[in-house]
Amino acid sequence: MKPPSFAYARPGSLAEAFDLLERHGEDAKVLAGGQSLIATLNMRLSSPAVLVDVTGIPGLAGIAAAKDKVRIGALTTHRAVERSAEIGATLPLLAQAARHIAHVAIRNVGTFGGSLAMADPAAEWPACCVALDAELVLASRAGERRVKARTFFRGLYETDLKPGELVTAVEIPVPGKDHRASFMELARRVGDYAIVGVAALARAGAGKSGKALTDVRLAYLGVGPTPMLATQAMAAAEGKPAADAAAAAQAALDRDLKPTADLHTSAAAKMHLARVLTGRALAALAA
Amino acid sequence: MEHTLETTITVNGTRVTRRVSARQHLVDFLREELGLTGAHYGCEHGVCGACTVRVDGEIVRGCLMLAVQANGRTVDTIEGLSDSGEIAGLQAAFHRRNALQCGFCTPGMLMAAQDLARTRPDATREEIREHMSGNYCRCTGYHAIVDAVEDALKQSAQTGGKR
Ligand SMILES: Cc1cc2nc3c(=O)[nH]c(=O)nc-3n(C[C@H](O)[C@H](O)[C@H](O)COP(=O)(O)OP(=O)(O)OC[C@H]3O[C@@H](n4cnc5c(N)ncnc54)[C@H](O)[C@@H]3O)c2cc1C
Ligand code: FES
Ligand code: FES
Numbered sequence: 001m002k003p004p005s006f007a008y009a010r011p012g013s014l015a016e017a018f019d020l021l022e023r024h025g026e027d028a029k030v031l032a033g034g035q036s037l038i039a040t041l042n043m044r045l046s047s048p049a050v051l052v053d054v055t056g057i058p059g060l061a062g063i064a065a066a067k068d069k070v071r072i073g074a075l076t077t078h079r080a081v082e083r084s085a086e087i088g089a090t091l092p093l094l095a096q097a098a099r100h101i102a103h104v105a106i107r108n109v110g111t112f113g114g115s116l117a118m119a120d121p122a123a124e125w126p127a128c129c130v131a132l133d134a135e136l137v138l139a140s141r142a143g144e145r146r147v148k149a150r151t152f153f154r155g156l157y158e159t160d161l162k163p164g165e166l167v168t169a170v171e172i173p174v175p176g177k178d179h180r181a182s183f184m185e186l187a188r189r190v191g192d193y194a195i196v197g198v199a200a201l202a203r204a205g206a207g208k209s210g211k212a213l214t215d216v217r218l219a220y221l222g223v224g225p226t227p228m229l230a231t232q233a234m235a236a237a238e239g240k241p242a243a244d245a246a247a248a249a250q251a252a253l254d255r256d257l258k259p260t261a262d263l264h265t266s267a268a269a270k271m272h273l274a275r276v277l278t279g280r281a282l283a284a285l286a287a
Numbered sequence: 288m289e290h291t292l293e294t295t296i297t298v299n300g301t302r303v304t305r306r307v308s309a310r311q312h313l314v315d316f317l318r319e320e321l322g323l324t325g326a327h328y329g330c331e332h333g334v335c336g337a338c339t340v341r342v343d344g345e346i347v348r349g350c351l352m353l354a355v356q357a358n359g360r361t362v363d364t365i366e367g368l369s370d371s372g373e374i375a376g377l378q379a380a381f382h383r384r385n386a387l388q389c390g391f392c393t394p395g396m397l398m399a400a401q402d403l404a405r406t407r408p409d410a411t412r413e414e415i416r417e418h419m420s421g422n423y424c425r426c427t428g429y430h431a432i433v434d435a436v437e438d439a440l441k442q443s444a445q446t447g448g449k450r
Contacts, residue, residue: 001331007288008309008355024288031356038351039332041310050288051309053356079345103421104402106333108345109352190420 003041010053014166017054018141021164024050030166031055032075035102035110036118060113060168065090068174074113074167078125079104081112090174093132093181093199097124100183103191113167116152119159119226122193126153127227128183131199131219134172140165153226175215179203182284184277185221188264195265196273197221200281202237211286213237213245218278223259223270230256233278242286246279253278294358298323299367307354313347314338316354317364325365325394329423336422337391339398340364346402365394374401377439386435388426395422400436408440415440 011017021028029048031037032055040046054060054075061075065086072081081087082098101107101115101124115125116136129136129149136147141164149170152160161167175181185197198220202213216237218230236252237245259270295304298321305320312331317323317340329335331350338349341363368374374397380386387393396419403410403418410418415436416429424432 002312002315003310005290005308005310007290008292008353009288010355034353034356035333035348035351038353042332042350055356099417102333103336104418105336105339105346105348105399105421106351109347190417 001042001044003038004044004047006041006048007050008053009050010056012056012058014057014139014168017052017057017166018164020050020052022141024052025163028052030117032114032117033077033110035106036114036120054166061111063087065174070172070174072112072170072172074111074116074169076112078102078107078110078112078115082107091132091172091181093128093183093201094125096181096183097128097199100124100185100187100191100194100197106191112170116149116170117159117161117167119153119157120193121156121225121227122195122197122222123227124183124185124194124197124199124221127197127199127219127221129170129172130227130229131201131217132172132175133217134170136167137169137171138162138165139168144168146171149227150229156225158225175201176203178205179215180285182281184281184284186273186277194222195262196223196259196270196277198274198277198281200278200285202282202285204242204286212239212241213282213285214239216245216249216282218249218281220257220274223257223274228257232256237282242282245286246282249278249282250275292355292358294355296354296357296359297361299363299370309353309355311354312350313340313342313352313354313357313362314349316357317349317362323364323366325369327391327394329391334423335392336395336399339395339422341368341398341402346398365397368397368401376443377401377404377436380435380439380442381432384431384435384438386427386431392422392424392426396424396432400439403436404440404443408444410440412437 027049031051031053061073064071088095134149182200185194202216204211220228232255233249233252236248327337329337333351340349
């Protein structure tokens with residue numbers, strides 16, 4: 001379908017964008033890549049009076065890697081993250097996850113910040129940011145504030161963003177040298193939203209009986225209203241060699257996740273698949 | 288606030304300026320303003336790939352981009368790629384391998400396949416399938432399309448990438 005009529009503005013600075021958002025309040029919608037928003041306009045699920053296209057604001061795109069932290073500008077496309085050598089070297093979790101996001105033609109346009117603001121519970125970047133303990137940089141007329149990804153996602157498509165506020169960047173601490181990352185998901189078709197996925201990280205060090213996993217982090221997508229950090233499963237796996245870690249995490253997982261059925265997959269099947277992915281991901285971390 | 292905006296886009300090498308409604312999709316701009324009907328609408332919400340065009344050299348969904356968002360940018364359509372000969376090898380392979388029946392999906396398929404040819408000319412069959420997974424075809428069952436793309440990539444490798 002065609003979207004209903006709206007006005008369009010492309011501010012050239014943050015200040016101008018804040019003006020527009022303030023002036024139009026609830027009637028305005030921020031437009032970044034548009035790969036979620038324009039689809040919802042076309043389906044007439046949303047009908048804002050004004051689109052504020054933020055892609056003309058300088059300084060909001062790009063990847064800057066420092067020693068212990070990587071900063072990803074909100075307007076950085078999924079594709080730019082996928083292709084970045086710096087991301088490949090410092091945050092392999094993101095490099096692995098990128099190819100699961102939609103298709104190349106959508107990754108060329110959709111943005112990192114847009115995905116976080118959208119907060120789809122089956123999206124890849126939110127779960128990665130939770131696993132990596134990323135911090136979002138939010139800006140509004142009142143100034144800048146920082147929110148941990150682990151508290152930013154409030155509910156289904158619901159975030160801590162206030163009216164008139166923009167995501168401007170995400171800062172991600174770089175895990176240590178002996179950390180490993182594994183991103184896995186199951187989808188009906190390459191590029192579809194995940195049925196279940198996991199963003200896993202751990203340090204793989206020498207233990208008594210093979211490699212022991214420490215600083216284990218497991219964040220799931222597609223199994224709750226938000227990305228889910230599985231703290232019980234993480235604690236259960238902590239310090240154990242991979243095989244034991246997997247069994248312990250799998251046993252603890254139903255204390256973390258209470259998936260609900262979607263159109264194609266029952267809650268029980270989702271739980272089963274989450275356990276299967278947990279086993280595979282922890283094995284990959286120790287491999 | 289403006290509901291219509293003056294928009295300048297370089298389409299297949301030619302600069303065009305029109306006053307367009309903000310809600311107009313890039314594909315409607317191409318089809319209705321310029322008569323370029325190669326990019327099709329299948330789903331109009333990003334799922335089928337029939338609307339694939341290139342913006343600043345990268346493939347995008349023409350139904351998920353507004354014409355005003357393409358202001359100041361370069362757009363290439365199937366008509367441009369066909370006329371320049373850029374996809375002649377792919378077109379011949381689609382013909383040879385019967386990779387189209389009704390042809391509705393074909394412009395989008397060719398745009399996506401050419402993107403792969405440019406970025407990963409050594410793609411395996413599995414990688415071809417993954418790359419083309421964003422394009423729906425309701426006729427062929429995909430097998431012939433994958434055959435054609437594989438053929439074209441092999442042939443262009445043999446001829447040293449020359450088309
Ligand atoms: C067919 C299809 C399949 C897809 N599959 C997947 C998938 O498998 N995984 C996945 O993760 N995504 C998927 N997507 C969505 C895609 O990744 C989007 O790019 C992403 O969700 C939103 O980013 P965007 O830049 O396109 O945002 P937009 O569509 O422009 O905006 C999305 C929402 O976020 C708000 N917003 C955007 N940027 C900001 C900002 N900087 N500050 C504040 N608010 C902002 C907008 O107001 C809007 O409400 C798919 C999309 C399609 C069409
Ligand atoms: S018409 Fe654009 S993806 Fe289907
Ligand atoms: S040939 Fe008919 S849709 Fe593909």
